[in-house]
Amino acid sequence: MDFKLAVANEIMTAIGAVYGDVEITAKDIAGALEVPPDTAMGDYAFPCFKLAKPLRKSPVMIADALAGAIHADFLSRAEAVKGYLNFFIDRATYAEKVIGQALHDGERYGADDSGAGKTVVLDYSSINIAKRFHIGHLSTTMIGNSLYRLHKFFGWNAVGVNHLGDWGTQFGKMIAAYKRWGDHDTVAAGGVDEMVKLYVRFNQEAKADPALDDEGRMWFKRIEDGNPEALEIFNWFKSVTLKDAERVYDMLGVKFDSYAGESFYNDKMQPIIDDLRAKGLLKEDKGAQIVDLQEYGMPPALILRSDGATLYITRDLAAAKYRKDTYNFDKSLYVVAYQQDLHFRQLFKVLELMGYDWYSQCEHVAFGMVSFGGESLSTREGRVVYLDELLTQAIEKARAIIEEKSPDLEDKDEVARQVGIGAVVFFDLYNNRIKDIDFTWERALNFDGETGPYVQYTHARACSVLRRAGDADAACPDFSALSDPYSQDVVRFIEQFPDILKSAVNRSEPSMVTRFAVDLAQAFNKFYYENKVMVDDPGTRAARLQLTAATRQVLKQALYLIGVEAPERM
Ligand code: ARG
Numbered sequence: 001m002d003f004k005l006a007v008a009n010e011i012m013t014a015i016g017a018v019y020g021d022v023e024i025t026a027k028d029i030a031g032a033l034e035v036p037p038d039t040a041m042g043d044y045a046f047p048c049f050k051l052a053k054p055l056r057k058s059p060v061m062i063a064d065a066l067a068g069a070i071h072a073d074f075l076s077r078a079e080a081v082k083g084y085l086n087f088f089i090d091r092a093t094y095a096e097k098v099i100g101q102a103l104h105d106g107e108r109y110g111a112d113d114s115g116a117g118k119t120v121v122l123d124y125s126s127i128n129i130a131k132r133f134h135i136g137h138l139s140t141t142m143i144g145n146s147l148y149r150l151h152k153f154f155g156w157n158a159v160g161v162n163h164l165g166d167w168g169t170q171f172g173k174m175i176a177a178y179k180r181w182g183d184h185d186t187v188a189a190g191g192v193d194e195m196v197k198l199y200v201r202f203n204q205e206a207k208a209d210p211a212l213d214d215e216g217r218m219w220f221k222r223i224e225d226g227n228p229e230a231l232e233i234f235n236w237f238k239s240v241t242l243k244d245a246e247r248v249y250d251m252l253g254v255k256f257d258s259y260a261g262e263s264f265y266n267d268k269m270q271p272i273i274d275d276l277r278a279k280g281l282l283k284e285d286k287g288a289q290i291v292d293l294q295e296y297g298m299p300p301a302l303i304l305r306s307d308g309a310t311l312y313i314t315r316d317l318a319a320a321k322y323r324k325d326t327y328n329f330d331k332s333l334y335v336v337a338y339q340q341d342l343h344f345r346q347l348f349k350v351l352e353l354m355g356y357d358w359y360s361q362c363e364h365v366a367f368g369m370v371s372f373g374g375e376s377l378s379t380r381e382g383r384v385v386y387l388d389e390l391l392t393q394a395i396e397k398a399r400a401i402i403e404e405k406s407p408d409l410e411d412k413d414e415v416a417r418q419v420g421i422g423a424v425v426f427f428d429l430y431n432n433r434i435k436d437i438d439f440t441w442e443r444a445l446n447f448d449g450e451t452g453p454y455v456q457y458t459h460a461r462a463c464s465v466l467r468r469a470g471d472a473d474a475a476c477p478d479f480s481a482l483s484d485p486y487s488q489d490v491v492r493f494i495e496q497f498p499d500i501l502k503s504a505v506n507r508s509e510p511s512m513v514t515r516f517a518v519d520l521a522q523a524f525n526k527f528y529y530e531n532k533v534m535v536d537d538p539g540t541r542a543a544r545l546q547l548t549a550a551t552r553q554v555l556k557q558a559l560y561l562i563g564v565e566a567p568e569r570m
Helices: 003-019 026-032 049-055 059-067 091-108 135-153 170-181 184-190 192-208 211-225 228-252 262-268 270-278 312-327 338-353 357-361 387-405 412-428 441-445 452-469 485-506 511-530 538-561
Strands: 044-047 075-081 084-089 119-123 157-161 282-285 288-291 301-304 331-337 362-367 370-372 437-439
Touching (some): 003 044, 003 059, 026 049, 044 049, 049 059, 059 075, 059 084, 084 091, 091 485, 119 135, 135 157, 135 370, 135 412, 135 485, 135 538, 170 192, 170 228, 184 192, 184 228, 192 228, 211 228, 262 270, 262 312, 270 282, 301 312, 301 338, 312 331, 312 338, 331 357, 338 357, 338 362, 387 441, 412 441, 437 441, 485 511, 485 538
Parallel strands (some): 119 157, 119 331, 370 437
Antiparallel strands (some): 044 084, 075 084, 282 288
16 A cells, blocks of 8 residues: 555545645645654645645645545544644554555565566676686675666566676786696696786796796787687686686675676677777777767777777677677666776767667666775785685684574574675675775674674564464454554554665665665564563464564565575574
């Protein structure tokens, strides 16, 4: 039941009864309805000055007249106060309708089919080959994963793309280093770490012996020319990196539909370059080919280097076109750090200049940096925090806390995994995505803070209440038992869930869901503290159990949508 609309309809009817035909629609009225800052002033307020002009009467008179004409079962009263009409929704009806809707819709509560028939392509995580997965790639992975789930929830066809960084001269150097000092078994055993070691050694030795750089270039050229040996080694490096990354993706519960990365576009750039040239957009600049963007206040987009090599943006142009041609998306999201803001503005502008009107369907979903305990992450200074190590530590720490809090819990290992990883993911998605975040264990794992473990714990508490109740909720619920402010707060949050999810999708902002989960958990814990659930009166007990069941369900769904698991016991 949409209470806002119901109130608006009541106002419409009252206007008709008192004044006859007036030119105003229920939609206009719903749009003008306000939510008073204090519930003592009602749940909705209608400012009657909106009607002063068409009715040529004072707001005070209008409010008084209308108040007398309003009688609806779902309202406990309507009051005229200084030109406002204040509406008080009947608390029992409110609780009954909201909880009824949530439990009736179950896992689909909050969803609609607004995305049916539409496709969204999401470019997220997009890691680089031969580099360890560090926490710099956590946000893109988890924001992307959440947006993927949110879109699916609303019926979108979602395509998750991991646009691998698998192109560049560094791969030639890596092969040169491997040929000189590496061997198959060491790399197979050591994985990405071993590749990084080879690369670091190459760069060190190249300082003294510039001939090495020629070797690196030669191998890169061979990759480009499709030399079988070069390709074989390169593809093997790639599969080793992906195997490492997949371990992390498994831990995080993240999936992709495509791993088409930069190298995938090797043979798809020429048509783009030809097209740019045919449209008169390419300009020569010291031997290089650029698209001049000065007019738009941006530096030029470098399309081809003077040696003919393509660039990051050349590949992204080909990728954008390929995605449109292949998936015919309605929306194409790039979940990439805000440092690449200029790159994406240039990319979208060039697409626009090429006459692709779908440029406007592309969006850069930017996010801030993650630091760790106040230190930024720099590979060069060796202060990198690797994601798999971070997650493993999180699990160990969660395990220790669980050991202390719930020594008798069964499957402690499984719960520790869910809580440890949940804590990291939740923390990452807690703030507005554009904000920089500083990760600390104390804040992420605090069971009493605004954290994943806190929400998970609240969910587990609701599960435990319901388990202990058995079938005590079979009685007919007396929803007037939910008229107290604590119960009403919980109901209000549950009612807001659908709108929160819609905004989260529209703004590509998973943190709205994360914050909501904390709000609902806090409201439920207050309710739980103030109200005993297992009271003798069966009607009251059944109503409180239904509130608990709806809370459990919505918390679980909210956690799922941000990529966090919800253990039933903690
Ligand atoms: N691999 C890049 C990086 O780690 C991100 C790629 C983002 N996606 C894209 N289509 N440019 O910075």
